[in-house]
Structures are given as structure tokens and as C-alpha cells.
Amino acid sequence: MVKRNRKLFLIGFPGSGKTTIGPLVARRLKVAFADIDTMIEKKAGCSISEIFAAKGEKYFRHLEQETVKEAIESTIGHGVIALGGGAFENPSIRDMVAHNGHVVYLSCDITEICRRLEQKTDRPLLQVNPKPGTTLRTARLRRIAKLFTARKLNYNRADWTISTTRRSPLEAANMIVARFLKESKA
Numbered sequence: 001m002v003k004r005n006r007k008l009f010l011i012g013f014p015g016s017g018k019t020t021i022g023p024l025v026a027r028r029l030k031v032a033f034a035d036i037d038t039m040i041e042k043k044a045g046c047s048i049s050e051i052f053a054a055k056g057e058k059y060f061r062h063l064e065q066e067t068v069k070e071a072i073e074s075t076i077g078h079g080v081i082a083l084g085g086g087a088f089e090n091p092s093i094r095d096m097v098a099h100n101g102h103v104v105y106l107s108c109d110i111t112e113i114c115r116r117l118e119q120k121t122d123r124p125l126l127q128v129n130p131k132p133g134t135t136l137r138t139a140r141l142r143r144i145a146k147l148f149t150a151r152k153l154n155y156n157r158a159d160w161t162i163s164t165t166r167r168s169p170l171e172a173a174n175m176i177v178a179r180f181l182k183e184s185k186a
Contacts, residue, residue: 006078006100006101006102006184007072007078007079007080007081007097007100007101007102008025008029008079008080008081008101008102008104008176008180009081009082009083009097009100009101009102009103009104010022010025010080010081010082010083010104010106011083011087011088011103011104011105011106011155011158012085012105012106012107012108012155012164013085013108013113013144013147013148013151013155014084014085014113014117015108015112015113015114015116015117016085016106016107016108016113016164017106017108017164017169017172018035018082018083018106019035019037019038019082020169021106021164021169021172021173021176022035022080022081022082023080024169024170024173025080025173025176025177025180026079026080028173028174028177029078029080029177029180031078031079031080032078032079032080033079033080033081033082034071034074034079034080034081034082035081035082036064036067036068036071036081036082036083036084036087037082037084039067039070039071040060040063040064040067040084043063043067044063048060048084051063061086061090064084064086064087064090064093065090065092065093068081068083068087068093068096068097069096072096072097072100081097081101083097085147085151086147086151088103088151088154088155088157088158089150089151089154094154094157102159102160102180102183103157103158103159103160104158104159104160104161104162104176104179105155105156105158105160105161105162106162106163106164106172107155107161107162107163107164107165108163108164108165109165110141110144110145110148111141112165113144113148114137114140114141114144117140117144118137118140160176160179162175162176
């Protein structure tokens with residue numbers, strides 16, 4: 001078990017593996033796992049898509065910041081916390097997580113992200129209406145590329161980067177655990 005009071009925050013684009021890899025890491029470290037998007041949906045009593053539709057992105061981002069703060073405060077000691085894909089764009093959230101643990105950016109190739117999200121309809125910022133002559137896949141790929149490019153600068157502020165493009169969730173989790181244990185002993 002880890003001996004220092006440091007949390008692990010997983011950041012990255014939707015589809016990068018935060019929600020899949022986070023519980024694996026938490027289990028290996030014998031700590032709690034929290035998924036901010038799941039916490040928000042539970043708190044709001046509806047899906048993130050419904051929050052966006054009813055109250056907009058600005059309201060969602062405010063709720064997201066409150067929820068990150070609550071997760072940090074409620075996860076006494078250690079914990080693994082998966083942030084939503086756009087959470088790290090918020091300077092207040094970046095500051096909170098920087099002061100409370102290690103930030104791991106789960107990077108993934110845009111084409112692979114598009115493939116992983118192909119059947120997902122619950123991502124409000126990835127909803128697109130293709131222009132005539134453009135396929136839905138091409139329109140989504142363009143939208144993902146645009147969002148990814150806008151977020152990449154902040155994603156690169158993470159303490160570590162682990163690529164999930166060609167790794168299984170277990171391989172990525174093992175790499176994160178090994179690095180975290182090494183850093184915790186330093």
C-alpha cells in the first residue's frame with residue numbers, strides 16, 4: 001500500500017481510457033476510485049448530455065469544478081480520480097489537482113479515439129451534424145481533432161504521460177502503478 005497522502009488524477013480526451021484504467025490502478029494500489037463525470041450525473045440526477053441540454057456547458061463546468069473539489073476532500077488520503085475530458089482546461093481545477101497529487105495524461109491517437117467513441121452518443125461536445133457530402137465519421141473526426149488540439153496544451157501540463165493507443169488497459173494501469181510507487185518513495 002502507498003504511504004504518502006497523494007492522489008492520482010487521470011486526465012485525457014474522452015475515449016483515452018480514464019474510466020477503464022482508473023479502477024484497475026485503484027485496485028492495485030488498494031485505494032478508492034472516483035469518476036468525476038459519474039459523480040456529476042449522480043449529483044444532478046441526470047446525464048451529462050441532459051445537463052448540457054437543459055443548463056448549458058457553463059453550468060456543467062461550474063458543477064464539474066465543485067465536484068472535483070468534493071472528490072479531493074472526500075478521498076481522504078490516497079485515491080485515483082478520473083477527470084472529465086475538458087476538466088483540465090479550467091485553471092482552478094488544474095491548480096487543485098496539482099496541489100493534491102500526481103496528474104497522469106492518458107494520451108491516445110485521434111483516429112483511435114474516434115474508433116473508440118464511434119458508437120457513443122453520450123458525449124455532448126462530440127455531437128456533430130455533417131455538412132452535405134461529408135460522412136458522420138469524417139465530421140466527428142474533425143470535431144475530435146479540433147477539441148483535441150485546443151486541449152493538448154493543458155494535457156501536456158500533466159506530471160506524466162502514458163499512451164493508451166496500443167496498450168491494453170491492464171498494461172497502462174501497470175505502468176501508472178509502477179511510476180506512482182517509484183515517485184512515492186522519492
